[in-house]
Amino acid sequence: MPESFEKQLFNIFTMAWSDLAPSVVGTSSALSLVAQQEAVGEQVKPALEIVPAFTSGFVAHCSGALSGFFLCLFKKEDRQQLELFVSKTLNNDGPAGVSLVVNSVLTATAPNLPEQAAFGDVTYVDLANAEATTLASQLAAAVGEKAWINTFTLTVGDRLSSQMLAIYAPSGSVEALQATATAESAASAAAASTTGAGNFTSKRRAGLSREDASRNMERLLDVELEVVVRFGLTQIPLRELVRIGVGSMIELNRQVDEPVELLVNNRPLARGSVVVVDGYYGVCITEIGQLEERRQSLTKA
Numbered sequence: 001m002p003e004s005f006e007k008q009l010f011n012i013f014t015m016a017w018s019d020l021a022p023s024v025v026g027t028s029s030a031l032s033l034v035a036q037q038e039a040v041g042e043q044v045k046p047a048l049e050i051v052p053a054f055t056s057g058f059v060a061h062c063s064g065a066l067s068g069f070f071l072c073l074f075k076k077e078d079r080q081q082l083e084l085f086v087s088k089t090l091n092n093d094g095p096a097g098v099s100l101v102v103n104s105v106l107t108a109t110a111p112n113l114p115e116q117a118a119f120g121d122v123t124y125v126d127l128a129n130a131e132a133t134t135l136a137s138q139l140a141a142a143v144g145e146k147a148w149i150n151t152f153t154l155t156v157g158d159r160l161s162s163q164m165l166a167i168y169a170p171s172g173s174v175e176a177l178q179a180t181a182t183a184e185s186a187a188s189a190a191a192a193s194t195t196g197a198g199n200f201t202s203k204r205r206a207g208l209s210r211e212d213a214s215r216n217m218e219r220l221l222d223v224e225l226e227v228v229v230r231f232g233l234t235q236i237p238l239r240e241l242v243r244i245g246v247g248s249m250i251e252l253n254r255q256v257d258e259p260v261e262l263l264v265n266n267r268p269l270a271r272g273s274v275v276v277v278d279g280y281y282g283v284c285i286t287e288i289g290q291l292e293e294r295r296q297s298l299t300k301a
Helices: 005-025 041-053 076-083 096-112 132-143 174-193 197-218 291-299
Strands: 029-040 054-064 069-075 117-119 123-126 146-156 160-169 227-230 260-264 267-277 280-288
Touching (some): 005 029, 029 267, 029 280, 041 054, 041 132, 041 280, 054 076, 054 096, 054 174, 069 174, 096 117, 123 174, 260 280
Antiparallel strands (some): 029 146, 054 123, 227 260
């Protein structure tokens, strides 16, 4: 059975990245598919809940056999590394090197599609100021009724090993997506300006406290923590436990389609779906706890 047009789109995009990205960034770079999801209607918003971790991106308008937009999103914490792809930023309009990669890859993807299609020039989209609680809803409105959401591992030489999110939204609006980013940035700036200029001393103290906290956190970043993926739990009497042998079946309290739990220090940190990458099991994070819950997971044994 032939692959769908959308799957062919992402397969060709992945191959084009491996072919063209190294010549732009000056070192090896590749994408490897971790998970692919098709979301329709009410499924779109829940599927986009992974997006707040990816805040720096590029969007291109689609035409011909394609419609809507194609969006590439990169992780917030990798922004500085992404900007190191080249030594300058074009007109403060996002990491120039990444823009060149995405634009070149999309340009090379279009002629290899089974039907005639084209991509417009990519435009930088910054979602860093967006509130995670509202971003999924706003993005869902910009994406529309259908989306193909792909999670990739991204490598750039030995400098970066991260992830990239690629979204194709056939009924999506580039203008609505850009308006979402602009509105969030404006709201963030307005909130900052109304905090009160007369509170300079307390802000300065808070800034110093954050610097101290940042330095203290850096000392802990190399500490190794045990991460456990929990598929499910059950309770059985001791008489059944001693009868367990090869081939025994144990029923867990989790259905097949439910996400698994990611535990740190034996405390739940996140939930996700099981994926296979290069023959190894992995977990694609789909839900993550609140900041305070994550802090407790990392600091309490």
